[in-house]
Amino acid sequence: MQKRYIVLFIVLVVITEVRAQYVNTDSLKVVAGFENPLLIQTFDSLYYILPETAIFQGNEIIQDRHIPAGRLLEQFGLPATGKVISRFGPRSGRMHSGTDIKLNRGDTVYAVYRGNVTRSRYYYGYGNLVVIGHNNSLETSYAHLSEFLTKTGETVEKGEPVGLAGRTGRASTDHLHFEIRESGRAFDPELIFDFENTKVRDEVKGTYNLTELNQLLKPVGYSVNEPTPATYTVQNGDSLWIISRRFKTSIPALCQLNNLTENSVLRAGMKLNFISQMQTIHRPGTLDHLHHFNSFNMKKIGLVLMIAGLIGLVYFGYQAMQASESFSFLGMDIAVSSADWTPVIISGVVAIVGIILALVDKKR
DSSP: OHHHHHHHHHHHHHHHTTTOOOOOGGGEEOOTTOSSOEEHHHHHHHOOBOTTOOOOSSSSSOBTTBOOGGGTGGGOOOSOOSOEEEOSEEETTEEEOSEEEEOOTTOEEEOSSOEEEEEEEEOGGGOEEEEEEOSTTEEEEEEEESEESSOTTOEEOTTOEEEEOBOOSSOSSSEEEEEEEETTEEEOGGGTEETTTTEEOGGGTTOOSHHHHHHHHTTTOBTTBOOOOSEEEOOTTOOHHHHHHHTTOOHHHHHHHHTOOTTOOOOTTOEEEOGGGSOOOOOOOSSGGGGGGOOOOHHHHHHHHHHHHHHHHHHHHHHHHHTEEEEEETTEEEEEEOSOOHHHHHHHHHHHHHHHHHHHHHHO
16 A cells, blocks of 8 residues: 555656756856856856956856856947848748848948858858857848858957958849847847947847847837837728738738738728737846746646556556455456555546646647
8 A cells, every 4th residue: 555655656746846857066057146056058158258358246247258148239230331221021022031231342241249150151042141150049140242251160250341242142232131130030130220320229238138129129119110019900901911011020920919810801990919029028037047947838747747647547546456356246246446546536637637738738
């Protein structure tokens, strides 16, 4: 009997601790200004080399000559100076994932910040393309160049020439197509740069990432970009394409937010929701850097519960059946169990809860 309850206890511990993850202490690093240790991988992704900086308490500057990701954006410099001729957002039925700056052929294009050149070659419609990785999940791209001034694998500094402007690839005039991405997602370069006044926007100071900056500026508008409301009332003549272009979002995103399809007909007065695009601002904190280890979603939890419950059903059910006794009544053998069926019942409930969680997550 004790053995059964020990096994049941182990199953319940596994269930309640399903989100816990083992962290090898050898992979942690104590960093000045952080209450808790950071993973070495997290620390490596946070810092960026800057000349002669000092250690400050808190997470502004975390080690001599290093600065965390959140402060990189305000250190950026312009890739080129010129008139914006095509902005970020839907264009001709497709998403234009960068900003086009009018330049003359041969004008110099500069790296916006220090980084490693991950690509320097011709690439489909981009033409001659230079891509620079700035660590911290940030990446900038410089397209349609007429000539390369750097090679793949090289390290470039902020303000260092990386190419000359041109019209290679799919381009109708000499210009620079500039993109900036965070964790692979393209963001509007005009969130950072005021190209008209040739400067980095004041709002960039103090923001920790592009997601936060996007949340800060989209609701109030920036440059010539109209503010993005929490909800929008459809007007006569509106279509998904017109609305997506107006507020610089994608049609699939609008459809997902409002349970629509790309062929849905919009009615005047209909309310469209934009609110879930405005995610909660995230600032790097002490334990936040370890939270990505707790990434189990409800479906995975449900599957674990279901498997644990089924294992318990089989094990405890078998034990209970082994403890059954039989006697004869009117020529029939009747089995009577002397075992405790409580563990079997609990295992069944756990399995049912797991199935429900998995199904609920699937319906989302």
